[in-house]
Amino acid sequence: MIYQAQPPLEFIPPAFNPLFLRFFHSFLPLWLRSQTTINHIEAENVEVLVKLYREFQEKKIRFLLAFRHPQTEDPFSLVYLLSQIVPRVARQQSITLESPIHAHFIYDRGIPLWAGGYVGWLASQLGGTPIQRGKADWTGLRSARDLFANGKFPMAAAPEGATNGLSEKMSPLEPGIAQMGFWCAEDLQKAGRTEQVLIVPVGIKYSYVDAPWGAIAQLLDELAVASGLPVDTTANTQVPDLESLYPRLLTLAEHLLSLMEQFYTRFYHLQLSVVTEEVGVDRNEALKLRLQALLNAALQIAEQYFNIQSKGSLSDRCRRVEQAGWNYIFREDYKDIKGLSAVERALGDRVAEEANARMWHMRLVESFVAVSGNYIREKPTVERFAETVLIVWQMLAKIQGAKSFQRPKLGKQKVKITIGKPLSITEMYPKYKESRLGARQAVADFTNDLQQAMDNLL
Template sequence: MPHASIQSARPALRRLPTRASRTVQGVLRRLLPWVFASQRLQLDHGNADEGLAREFAAQQQGERTLLLAFRHPSPRDPLVLADLFWTRVPEAARRLGLTLPRPIELRFLYDRGIPLWAGPLIGWLLQRCGGIAIHRGRLDRPALKQARDALAQGRHALVVAPEGATNNLSGEMAPLEPGVAQLAFWAAEDMDEADDPRPLHVIPVGIRYSWRRPDWAALEARLTALEQHLGLSPEDQGNRRERLLRIGAELIEALEQLERLRPEQDQPLTQRIEAYRLHGLRKAESHFGLRASGTLQERCRRIEQAAWDRIYRENLDQLPPLERSLADWEAREADQQLTRMRLVEHFTSVSGHYVSDQPDFDRFAEMVLLVEEAIGWIEASPWNGKPSLGPQRVELSLGEALAVQPRVADYRSNRRRAVQQLTNDLEQALTELMRARLE
């Protein structure tokens, strides 16, 4: 397990206000093609640019409000979407003869923790691009109200990732969180109370990454490097899946020894990974006195928030010396539990079935990258995988709009059921977009 990076308690996290700047967005828009070129990433907008051009034209003419819900397989998604919204959609609108009276401005939710690990510059840019910072592990009422108001007022489309976080897999989606559906119903009720007749549309946006030219030789070299790093003998050179599973088994065995877990003999790797995940979650929850309930994502968010509450403290400078020392001690322990939770998150997507279900290059490559990232996280040193797996493409797609107002009556009679149904419908739409790109 990596050493704790936090050595002392820190002042409480301040709220990051939204300070949208067209100037900053204009500069970023011009830089994005250079960023994609440096990453050798090719963009394929499919039907997304023209479909969104029609939606934004109607939105800017006061005919509807928009909530855009996108698949979130990669940390690069925000840059891809920024290029789509700021450049490709206006180009498509001109091509279709549609009028956009003003530049597209967005509001989007992002995790308040991002600037902590990505740096203050990223936090500054997120604010200037219309971001609404939200604490994901607790009921962040100010952030939710800001997002709700933006959606109800309708001047800015609201952009959210209903998976809550990246899973680094283009072919498998994490369970959706219900917050997107709940925001949509809140805004629809606000619009109804204000006698606002505009429909509110939830628009599913699909994102899929793939390698443009499968380079099996490079993948074989990456597998060999992992085997050598873990001290494995090069067996079954022709069976990539078995090699990948053997690497995963060696990695999970090391973690089991660290946590003093004793798996059953011949227990399948997927079950061992699940046991490790649950053990890590329970250990962190026990440390913070949290109740073990909800989905894996929800449990991780509560652990994250509990750790932050102990690391980032109110009135820290007013503590007497002994209490300040104890606060530092508690912060170090909290960071260690946060590290344990992050490692559990890294293993959320690791499984044997992902490459068994569809043993193509993209799935093998994504799983190798996940394993490399997990090893880098454990060793507190980023894994520099070589040789390169080659240039990639990202394909975007648009699903049919989900109208919210026709569901409001059901929401008022049974809120939980209506939120779950809208979440299920959105998940189905995103799944269909993902599968359509796989065919």
């Protein structure tokens, strides 16, 4: 949390350091084992990626890895893929690739604000370039555009824009990846270069080595206690499984929704339509309807304060609120902060504190943007159950003002990375350049194609 007004956020320029990358590659396996739940990473269709890197190094193509982003650990799995698995498969195929195998990447400029300033330095040394998501960040866009067309390595970015906590459910893709691809094609054409431009969908899926039902049951107990529900001690005599834990999860969700509905109704004077089983709706459907109404109301609290219209998807609305909050905290008129009077600085701090308070509502919402209400029912697996419980845990952590959001480690996991069929930007470029309307339609069409391709990797 930032409670004082600040000068504008500075751009962190990419400053790729090959020596630091070498150290990072050597340290990564140990870090994965000691700091994450990941104990195995495997990949499918790596031969496709080997071929792409060979053609990239032969200056035949430029490409971007568009990867799924269910968890914060995803980038580390991708670095492991590029540094360990791709070189191994290349050797098996007797294909020589220049070392290192790496990718420039785009990351959210807000990450160093909550993860620590050192993260911005690390990302810079690894060749990453930041972007502010909720506005037209021309400095960030120019840097990413230049790296795509001229960088030493291919690009990598998450077209969903943020993590959603769900391995088997995609959030709607943002159009930025398609736009970056067309800009790259445009820049290459202007420079008289003949490289083809490709976007490569990459799936990332997590599964547990052993089903951690015991750890899930314990976490449900902790969440029940935190939210004021009694813990059923008789359940401790049973072997936990989905059948026994699912009713407990529904009860917890219903209780938390009731608490939040009362909170927003009493203290923010909002009218929330309450859906119950009496109107013929089953528990899951009632939860879904109540959750959507609550998320909408919570966002409205922030939107009204920042004078933002409530339009678009929940994700779009969250990004606009986030950027409005950053604008109140990181002030263009505070570039010369030492020149401000004590009263001006105090007033600025008051605005920053209030902006943080309003952004808190948005942070609750962004945890639930991909929650559908039937994620577990449509495929009742331990992975889906655990992911849902962890989302609830994250919500309670935010409500209680936790300074760290290190998720509980329920059990060891394995990661499967799947390389999809590359999609050609170059083939659609003629439509993009024919007119402004054609450009917008080409971006929309390519984004839809990419969404479908990534959905197929689930």
